[in-house]
Amino acid sequence: MNRVKTLSTILIALLIAIQFVQPARTNPPADPARAITRRLQVDPEVARILDRACRDCHSNDTRWPWYSRVAPGSWLVIDHVNHGRRHLNFSDWPDDATEQEKLSAICSEVTSGRMPVSSYTLVHRNARIESQDARRVCEWATREQQALNVTSPR
Numbered sequence: 404m405n406r407v408k409t410l411s412t413i414l415i416a417l418l419i420a421i422q423f424v425q426p427a428r429t430n431p432p433a434d435p436a437r438a439i440t441r442r443l444q445v446d447p448e449v450a451r452i453l454d455r456a457c458r459d460c461h462s463n464d465t466r467w468p469w470y471s472r473v474a475p476g477s478w479l480v481i482d483h484v485n486h487g488r489r490h491l492n493f494s495d496w497p498d499d500a501t502e503q504e505k506l507s508a509i510c511s512e513v514t515s516g517r518m519p520v521s522s523y524t525l526v527h528r529n530a531r532i533e534s535q536d537a538r539r540v541c542e543w544a545t546r547e548q549q550a551l552n553v554t555s556p557r
């Protein structure tokens with residue numbers, strides 16, 4: 404019994420100690436001129452899907468959940484957000500050739516089911532993507548790619 408007590412004391416002490424290791428949760432100020440909506444037409448239905456399923460990791464406007472304040476969960480969440488933003492950021496949308504690549508990546512990620520990240524949808528049930536949502540996002544991404552081709556052929 405004593406051993407259990409010692410072990411749980413160590414565990415609790417550890418849990419408290421790791422709370423001091425907190426990477427920053429940032430929501431960097433977003434320049435409206437860099438927002439995706441300044442470059443592309445995002446119809447309301449697609450905007451709603453991106454908002455509920457992607458925004459937290461792919462924009463500067465993250466809604467930080469309570470468990471992002473408690474280590475070790477916070478480490479995973481903050482890493483996902485920082486990493487996600489580096490790959491794709493609706494608040495800092497590219498205005499060069501990579502725009503096309505991002506659009507086609509969005510389509511393939513939602514079609515394959517790789518995005519949204521499954522550990523996220525496990526907790527955020529309303530972020531799940533049904534196949535018709537994925538289709539809608541893909542149709543939109545394809546349409547926008549074609550529109551870009553017309554206005555600035557590359």
Ligand code: HEC
Pocket residue numbers: 453456457458459460461482483484486487490491505508509510512513518519520523532
């Ligand atoms: C929980 C955080 C999270 C959510 C939610 C999320 N992503 Fe991601 N996403 C990431 C991370 C992290 C990466 C970096 C790639 C990797 O390591 O998996 C990424 C990568 C991507 C990429 C690759 C970009 C590139 O440069 O090739 C695309 C596209 C993408 N996500 C689209 C989406 C879309 C669309 C949604 C919503 C339907 C979404 N993601 C939801 C975290 C997230």
